[in-house]
């Protein structure tokens with residue numbers, strides 16, 4: 001479902017990604033771990049073309065993201081075409097990014113109506129279905145500030161689901177939460193994984209990665225230092241750098 005190859009990205013003279021290859025099979029869950037500054041967020045932002053890549057390709061379900069190919073050359077897509085591609089890629093951020101002036105239900109129907117062209121009735125039905133999914137059906141009229149951080153993040157997940165994307169990206173979805181609220185968000189992620197959603201999850205929650213991922217990727221200095229099934233990468237890493245990192249987060 002997701003195929004990243006040879007991805008390079010620099011900001012000025014700072015090389016942030018130095019040739020990343022990574023894939024997520026349909027229905028698969030890949031977790032990305034790695035030290036702060038290793039390029040994890042940049043990698044996710046390149047997937048939905050929030051950052052323009054310097055070299056390499058991102059394909060979602062066989063479709064090249066951000067560019068169209070003709071005559072062996074790449075031409076950057078216009079805003080509307082990129083928006084259409086992004087609609088198929090859900091993204092959940094560390095700090096929720098809900099619209100504070102809108103109710104929960106309004107947060108969930110905005111993009112399905114505005115981007116997908118759903119009727120209000122269909123968008124609301126869909127939104128309520130996704131709210132049930134994250135266990136917050138009864139809070140549709142609340143404003144984000146009236147909810148706990150864990151609830152806000154579950155709403156942000158429901159909002160991503162309301163677009164029924166092919167791929168879900170999560171950037172440290174529990175890092176901004178008080179420790180007692182992490183569990184409820186991880187429970188939603190586990191549920192989505194079990195239901196067959198294709199997910200790329202940047203996380204420091206090693207326990208979650210061990211249970212839910214079919215592949216774990218260790219990113220270090222903008223490169224995939226090693227990757228493999230969780231039982232191998234987390235318990236028997238090949239690289240000293242991976243071991244050292246795991247000792248710090250465990």
Ligand code: ADP
Nearest residue numbers: 011014016034035036037038039040041042043
């Ligand atoms: P991570 O998510 O793994 O902590 P990031 O992808 O956020 O890493 O950042 C990797 C590196 O890229 C950092 O050194 C950061 O300062 C730099 N960086 C990220 N975004 C920008 C930007 N828009 N402009 C300049 N440097 C950036």
Ligand code: MG
Nearest residue numbers: 040041042171
């Ligand atoms: Mg980050």
